[in-house]
Amino acid sequence: MLTLTAPAAPPMSRSTDSQRPPLRVGLVQHRWRPDAAELTRVLRDGINRAAAEGATAVFLPEITLLRYPADQPAGPNPGALAEGLADGPTFALAAEAAAAHGVFVHASLYESAPDADGLGFNTAILVSPAGELVARTRKLHIPISAGYYEDTYFRAGPADDPYPVYEPDGLGARIGLPTCWDEWFPEVARNYSLGGAEIVVYPTAIGSEPVFPDFDTRPLWQQVIVANGINSGLFMVVPNRVGNEGSVTFYGSSFISDPYGRVLVQAPRDEEAVLVADLDLDQRRDWLELFPFLLTRRPDTYAALTEPVDTQHPYGVGQRATAVVK
Secondary structure, eight states: OOEEEOOOOOOOOOSSOOSOOOOEEEEEEBOSSSSSHHHHHHHHHHHHHHHHHTSEEOOOOOOOOOOOOOGSOSSSSSGGGOTTTTTTTHHHHHHHHHHHHHHHEEEEEEEOOOTTTTOBBBEEEEOOTTTTTEEEOOOOOOOOOOOOOOOBOOOOOOSSSSSEEOTTTTTTTTTTTGGGGGGEEEEEEEEHHHHHSSEEEOOOOOOOOTTTOOOHHHHHHEEEHHHHHHHTTOOEOOOOOEETTTTEEEEEEEEEEOOOOOOEEEEOSSSEEEEEEEEEEHHHHHHHHHSOTTTTTOOOOOGGGGGGOOOTTTTTTOOOOOOOOO
């Protein structure tokens, strides 16, 4: 497994001295394996490598322990692979690794729910070095198109406290934990920024487009996440997976970017890797002092953004609705 590290990038617009030491974070980009014990060993090795490099927190990709299920529509029992939040294998992995290495460990799971339709939640968790659950966020936006039939497996996260920002003791940062498809929406990054987040983590499972195999979305994916970090003053931590899992080949390319839009460190698209980077967190303040996006907003003009989705005009007024590619 490749290990790549990056020091804190120099401040570009610092007007006030920083009193905060850099925060070192890591992520693991992995390939899924059908042998659960082997997969756990690989992930534990990745966490170990990041911890050995001094990472305070280590972040893992979406639906960490499962083969990505949504490359095909779900059958009659979509929640068969779901697990309990605090008594399943994902929490166990995160808690054991966190305690063993004295770091925060983030993971993602298919969380079971009691509803009769069998749908569960796509949930991100953060576990403290003491092995305790200190953060949980359910994915809000659910993809519905070919190769990513997640609406047949997952229910959307609740509208009650949809963008929680956590500041767990010992981390030294304010952090948000949305998931994958959420990363495409500028509203998500902006809400986390307004909640005071400094770092937003997007556990991700993204790759090829089964209906359009020659269309490589990787550049667009990275560009929109980095741009949302710029316009909301956020560090973005994005662990993706690699390898073929049925209809989808995941393109890796995990990365960490800063509020200035600099990609601090990036993984290859076809190899397992550990990324470690130092984050100078006061660069969020520096950037938003120079380009005060949050201060100069005009929320009095944004009413259309909170109107219910018009399914007859999803592309906007006067634009004809067409079918989602399935």
